[in-house]
Amino acid sequence: MSARALVLFAAICLPAMGGVTPQPKTDKEGATSNSSVLRVNSTNQAYDFFRPWTKKAPFSRRGLGTLIEGGRILVTAELVANNTFIELEKAATAEKSSATVERVDYECNLAVLRPTDPAFIAGMKPMALDDGVRIGDRATVLQLEPNGEIAQTLGTVTSIAVGAYPLDNMGLLLFRLSAPMQQRDGSFTLPAVRDGKLLGLLMRYDARSQTADLISSPVIGHFLAEAGKGNYGGFARAGLAFSATRDPQLRRYIGLNEPGGVYVTDVLTGGPGEKAGLLKGDVILAVDGKAIDQDGNYEDKEFGRIAFSHITNTLSRPGDTLVFRVFREGKTLEIPVKMEPRDRSKIVSESYVVDRVPRYVVLGGVVFMELSRPYLQEWGGDWLKEAPQRLVFYDAFQNELPQDRGKIVFISQILPSQDTIGYEGLDNLVVSKVNGREIRSLDDLAEAVRHPVNGFQKIEIEEDPGVLFLDAAAIEANRDKLVKKYALPALQRL
Amino acid sequence: MIAALGAGIAQATPVARSLVRIEATSQEPDYKAPWNPGEVSGGVGAGFIIGGNRIMTNAHVVSNAKFLTVSKEGNPKPRPARVLFIAHDCDLALLTVDESGFFKGTTPLELGGIPAIESVVSVYGYPIGGSRLSVTQGIVSRIDFQTYTHSGMDSHLTVQIDAAINPGNSGGPVMQGGKVVGVAFQGYSGDVAQNVGYMIPTPVIRRFLKDVEDGHYDRYVDLALSYQTLFNPAARAALGLKDDDLGVLVGSVYGGGSSDGIVRPGDVLTAIDGLPISGDATIPMDDDSVPLAEVVERKFKGDEVSLDVVRDGKPAKLKIPLSDPWPFNLHSNVYDEDPRFVVFGGLIFQPVDQNFMTAHEPEDLRLRYMFDFFIEDKIYKDHPEIVVLSGILADPVNAYANDFRHAIVDEINGTKIKRLADVAAEFAKPADYYVIKMAGAGRPVVLERKAVEEARQRILSRYAVTREQNL
Numbered sequence: 020m021s022a023r024a025l026v027l028f029a030a031i032c033l034p035a036m037g038g039v040t041p042q043p044k045t046d047k048e049g050a051t052s053n054s055s056v057l058r059v060n061s062t063n064q065a066y067d068f069f070r071p072w073t074k075k076a077p078f079s080r081r082g083l084g085t086l087i088e089g090g091r092i093l094v095t096a097e098l099v100a101n102n103t104f105i106e107l108e109k110a111a112t113a114e115k116s117s118a119t120v121e122r123v124d125y126e127c128n129l130a131v132l133r134p135t136d137p138a139f140i141a142g143m144k145p146m147a148l149d150d151g152v153r154i155g156d157r158a159t160v161l162q163l164e165p166n167g168e169i170a171q172t173l174g175t176v177t178s179i180a181v182g183a184y185p186l187d188n189m190g191l192l193l194f195r196l197s198a199p200m201q202q203r204d205g206s207f208t209l210p211a212v213r214d215g216k217l218l219g220l221l222m223r224y225d226a227r228s229q230t231a232d233l234i235s236s237p238v239i240g241h242f243l244a245e246a247g248k249g250n251y252g253g254f255a256r257a258g259l260a261f262s263a264t265r266d267p268q269l270r271r272y273i274g275l276n277e278p279g280g281v282y283v284t285d286v287l288t289g290g291p292g293e294k295a296g297l298l299k300g301d302v303i304l305a306v307d308g309k310a311i312d313q314d315g316n317y318e319d320k321e322f323g324r325i326a327f328s329h330i331t332n333t334l335s336r337p338g339d340t341l342v343f344r345v346f347r348e349g350k351t352l353e354i355p356v357k358m359e360p361r362d363r364s365k366i367v368s369e370s371y372v373v374d375r376v377p378r379y380v381v382l383g384g385v386v387f388m389e390l391s392r393p394y395l396q397e398w399g400g401d402w403l404k405e406a407p408q409r410l411v412f413y414d415a416f417q418n419e420l421p422q423d424r425g426k427i428v429f430i431s432q433i434l435p436s437q438d439t440i441g442y443e444g445l446d447n448l449v450v451s452k453v454n455g456r457e458i459r460s461l462d463d464l465a466e467a468v469r470h471p472v473n474g475f476q477k478i479e480i481e482e483d484p485g486v487l488f489l490d491a492a493a494i495e496a497n498r499d500k501l502v503k504k505y506a507l508p509a510l511q512r513l
Numbered sequence: 514m515i516a517a518l519g520a521g522i523a524q525a526t527p528v529a530r531s532l533v534r535i536e537a538t539s540q541e542p543d544y545k546a547p548w549n550p551g552e553v554s555g556g557v558g559a560g561f562i563i564g565g566n567r568i569m570t571n572a573h574v575v576s577n578a579k580f581l582t583v584s585k586e587g588n589p590k591p592r593p594a595r596v597l598f599i600a601h602d603c604d605l606a607l608l609t610v611d612e613s614g615f616f617k618g619t620t621p622l623e624l625g626g627i628p629a630i631e632s633v634v635s636v637y638g639y640p641i642g643g644s645r646l647s648v649t650q651g652i653v654s655r656i657d658f659q660t661y662t663h664s665g666m667d668s669h670l671t672v673q674i675d676a677a678i679n680p681g682n683s684g685g686p687v688m689q690g691g692k693v694v695g696v697a698f699q700g701y702s703g704d705v706a707q708n709v710g711y712m713i714p715t716p717v718i719r720r721f722l723k724d725v726e727d728g729h730y731d732r733y734v735d736l737a738l739s740y741q742t743l744f745n746p747a748a749r750a751a752l753g754l755k756d757d758d759l760g761v762l763v764g765s766v767y768g769g770g771s772s773d774g775i776v777r778p779g780d781v782l783t784a785i786d787g788l789p790i791s792g793d794a795t796i797p798m799d800d801d802s803v804p805l806a807e808v809v810e811r812k813f814k815g816d817e818v819s820l821d822v823v824r825d826g827k828p829a830k831l832k833i834p835l836s837d838p839w840p841f842n843l844h845s846n847v848y849d850e851d852p853r854f855v856v857f858g859g860l861i862f863q864p865v866d867q868n869f870m871t872a873h874e875p876e877d878l879r880l881r882y883m884f885d886f887f888i889e890d891k892i893y894k895d896h897p898e899i900v901v902l903s904g905i906l907a908d909p910v911n912a913y914a915n916d917f918r919h920a921i922v923d924e925i926n927g928t929k930i931k932r933l934a935d936v937a938a939e940f941a942k943p944a945d946y947y948v949i950k951m952a953g954a955g956r957p958v959v960l961e962r963k964a965v966e967e968a969r970q971r972i973l974s975r976y977a978v979t980r981e982q983n984l
Contacts, residue, residue: 284955
């Protein structure tokens with residue numbers, strides 16, 4: 020699906036244009052919406068993964084929040100990622116107040132904000148969700164003019180399909196809207212409405228094709244229903260990869276006579292699918308009583324043919340049990356799968372690290388980190404080729420590692436000092452053992468360095484140079500000098 | 514004016530009597546349609562006559578050559594020539610001309626030593642800018658190890674000179690005091706560096722001439738291990754070394770190589786053939802300090818080298834019988850070989866090597882990983898050859914195989930694929946289904962024998978495939 024190509028526009032960028040042409044207005048949406056939307060200005064500051072003890076320069080993102088039930092404001096998670104301060108601003112009067120994040124989920128790209136002063140939103144009307152959207156419907160995207168007036172762009176819902184959401188590539192329902200949007204300040208999150216109801220939040224826009232991808236109302240509904248729970252863990256997913264079974268030679272070889280079904284190519288270690296006993300090579304024929312076709316779609320009573328991950332990820336709730344009808348070696352089995360969100364603590368290399376300090380340990384100038392994709396993404400857009408290749412491969416093939424591999428601990432750089440003479444220039448080396456102890460996390464490492472052998476810290480590395488030694492006593496003696504020279508706020512953050 | 518000057522040089526220089534101009538017609542194999550003979554191109558280089566009716570030149574002047582002619586300076590009639598020996602790992606080749614009388618009246622050039630830094634040398638050849646002999650002069654700027662770009666993998670002793678070296682100079686002699694001190698072979702283009710040209714010095718040339726004395730060229734031998742400097746005081750103390758800045762630390766020992774099973778990672782090399790190894794991995798030799806590899810560089814297949822090591826804090830002496838540097842050759846450019854492949858059901862299977870990677874520039878992460886880390890991660894143990902589905906000749910029989918381009922073949926009908934020959938062998942066995950499992954997650958590719966047989970002639974004629982396999 021073409022949503023793949025659009026991932027690049029994760030941050031929506033509307034091209035600057037010479038002048039702003041006024042849009043035809045239907046006052047209907049403007050009047051109702053004006054009392055439900057307000058400007059959200061978020062100052063964000065991400066950590067610098069090359070110097071994990073520092074933050075990069077702050078920057079600000081502006082978007083349009085939508086007031087929802089319970090005096091809360093709904094925005095995209097990207098708008099407030101790594102925020103240091105969130106400001107609310109009334110469109111018409113420019114009155115300002117602040118807000119905090121009450122719940123955020125970077126996988127579905129949604130966040131709920133709570134105004135610090137409840138009185139600030141007094142008189143405003145919460146907006147309800149529009150759950151009756153169909154292909155071909157018209158919807159209005161709201162933007163703010165500099166004078167606080169609501170600008171409206173009318174568009175048409177051209178497709179409803181499961182597509183990748185930006186941060187974790189999770190497959191969730193997307194509405195695609197064809198609408199001729201124009202550059203306006205502060206368009207990072209924009210609501211799309213119909214008859215005064217919210218049908219989606221715009222999260223990326225491709226100016227060339229004039230199409231916008233919206234976080235769909237069913238995804239918003241799922242998030243809001245779960246967000247209030249104390250143990251919110253995100254959307255459930257089955258933890259399966261599959262491929263189509265259109266090839267008649269494949270169908271004949273595996274003896275598949277059913278009309279549909281998808282071939283399971285991978286089962287995520289520790290995921291619900293694995294726990295339930297699904298295997299590579301199984302053919303999924305039906306989920307929750309809905310027949311799956313050769314491409315992995317089912318007939319949804321609302322949206323037509325869409326990918327069955329809509330059932331597993333959005334329609335089901337964490338804790339629900341879905342029955343998978345599976346074809347295996349000539350037999351058909353019914354396998355109940357208890358849906359659960361992914362246990363993020365088990366992830367080898369995290370696809371995003373937001374709102375928290377990257378973990379690190381500095382030992383005598385040697386900087387240790389745990390592999391994560393944001394670290395690799397510091398190499399820029401072409402990071403797959405530019406970043407250290409061994410780390411790229413670890414990230415890409417992490418599901419193939421032994422189950423107890425744990426985190427990939429590596430030396431990200433050497434801060435040259437008295438203790439690291441001769442080690443200058445070594446970087447991005449994966450650590451296997453320290454002082455004879457296996458290293459499966461930075462916690463292991465922090466523990467291991469407390470036990471030097473014969474007065475030396477012995478660091479074993481998977482690649483050349485194989486082993487590094489540091490003088491344990493000298494490191495302690497030079498500790499303050501190192502902290503001062505490189506202005507390290509802390510020698511470790513775990 | 515220009516013409517007069519050119520003629521003057523040609524007459525006045527005795528070297529001219531030993532110089533030849535080489536014209537090569539070569540055919541570059543086509544790694545995307547491997548059954549094709551490839552594109553024909555022509556090139557010009559220089560060469561010089563040495564004893565025994567032989568002409569020395571660069572390997573890259575005559576690589577992939579289908580037809581060669583040489584003409585003597587002052588006698589422009591081209592004569593057919595043939596390659597006697599070619600050494601792609603040090604970019605040298607020996608040619609001869611069978612036509613009787615060709616070598617009559619020529620003077621074989623003699624080899625000299627390594628020229629001193631700052632001494633003047635003259636470069637002879639046929640570089641761009643005209644068609645007749647050209648001579649340039651410069652001084653010796655640096656003597657060091659450099660990568661020989663012809664193979665892309667091998668490093669040998671190299672002499673850098675500041676005389677202009679341009680395309681067409683390749684294979685020409687670099688002279689000093691009437692003797693050959695090197696063969697001009699590579700340089701930087703003007704937009705990278707100014708006046709940086711390189712020549713192959715005589716130790717490398719002599720080694721090549723000695724190697725072929727038995728009528729066969731063996732490759733260079735290699736220790737097949739990696740080592741690093743040992744400047745860190747804590748590391749020296751922990752390894753039980755004296756504070757004398759001697760010794761290097763062994764990082765990896767590559768499986769199947771000369772040192773496999775003899776040297777261990779963590780060993781400290783302190784001397785090679787009795788020569789002490791400094792902390793920067795150099796040894797004293799010929800009144801100079803040179804990389805320790807130079808000892809091995811001068812040896813031949815079957816020779817031994819002795820190493821003094823410190824292992825677990827205790828000194829030890831090791832003897833290493835030297836052999837080919839496989840599996841490093843995977844990363845070398847390949848010449849004078851037809852690409853190997855198997856076509857079955859319109860699917861093209863090829864072993865991955867440097868030529869394949871250059872031609873296909875695959876994006877596939879797994880393929881790039883297995884190629885890049887072939888040595889370090891010992892990929893060669895399970896995959897002595899990495900066989901990929903390199904292309905698809907579209908036909909109904911393979912209509913659903915498109916997603917598998919550049920996938921690595923792991924199994925066919927349950928048999929592990931270690932080499933291209935295994936692919937051919939599995940497809941030669943009678944079976945109703947050929948089930949091809951690729952490395953990593955994914956469904957198998959299934960081909961029905963009936964469908965493959967039906968499609969065979971159709972695919973061969975439609976895509977003009979002249980050959981179904983070259984193992």
